[in-house]
Amino acid sequence: MSEPLREVRLTAIRYSGHLVNIFEFTPVDGLPLNHLGPGTHVDLEVQEGCMRQYSLVEMREDAYVFAVQREPKSRGGSMHLHERARVGDLFKAGAVRNLFPLDETAAHSVMIAGGIGITPMLPMIDRLQSRGASWEMHYAWRTGQMPFGQQLRRYPGKVTLAHRDAPGYRRLEIERLVGDAPAGATFYCCGPQAMLESFQLATAQLPESRVHIEHFSAAAPVAADGGFIVTLARQGRDIPVAPGQTILEALLDQGVDAPHSCQQGICGACETAVISGIPDHRDGVLSPSERAANKTMMICCSGSVGARLVLDR
DSSP states (O other): OOOOEEEEEEEEHHHEEEEEEEEEEETTTOOOOOOOOOOOOEEEEEEEEEEEEBBSSSSSOEEEEEEEOTTTTTTSHHHHHHHHHOOTTTEEEEEOOOOOOTTOOOOOEEEEEEGGGGGHHHHHHHHHHHHTEEEEEEEOOOSSSSHHHHHHSTTTEEEEETTTSTTOOOOOOOOHHHSSOOOOEEEEEEHHHHHHHHHHHHHHTTTGGGGGEEEOOOOOOOOOOOEEEEEEEETTEEEETTOOOOHHHHHHHHOOOOOSSSSSSSSSTTTEEEEEEOOOOOSSSOOHHHHHHHHHEEEETTTTTEEEEEOOO
């Protein structure tokens, strides 16, 4: 079944930095909201049929608070919030998920962020600092007033800022940051695709348990070649996936109620167990070992290597 939506009201909009505003939404029913700790993101129906995911920058029970960067080439989410949303407007919030959890037991934590990718890490450093844990952050921003500057400057000596407009700017050397980290450190990265690729190369030899990455956009083009059959084991149905279709689109066309949200393979809403067959993984959620195991897949973006996939639906 699709997850129910909950009505929330936009109660505040605050400027944070160049092209970035912070939006605060409170529940209309007045009941507490839930989160899953630092790294949580929430689904928000920005406008009808336009569901987007945003990382919470504050862990609160009375409001969902997240930052949105204005993207002229957006798919409709950021531009709507920046140009049309007004305090008092009603929206609908969906599920919260945490695909980027904080390991509070790590000996040392290294946060590497670029642009709006810093948002899931802000609650992380607050939590680590409150626990007296060992951590460091490296944050790169391209131009204009840096978002969250006031918050980051509360941690002198722990946060390195690489601001392209600043005198003496030096690009973050991710390979060096990983190599110089204390033994046993845990690493986190969220930012533009080039940064994520550099991070993955730099951490490729480390245990997966010590490497955490979050994508804000599609990690790869969706698999839409089609030409295979999806069998829904519990329903006893065969669904053909035609060329130009994703698995999700084929299921929805046949009236199958398949939970989904981002349709880019980054939110985890459509994760589905695989009984047999080999998925063509295109998501940004599963780890390399999870992909190799082929026990689950994201049906919004991933396809099939063979002629048939059997799913636990």
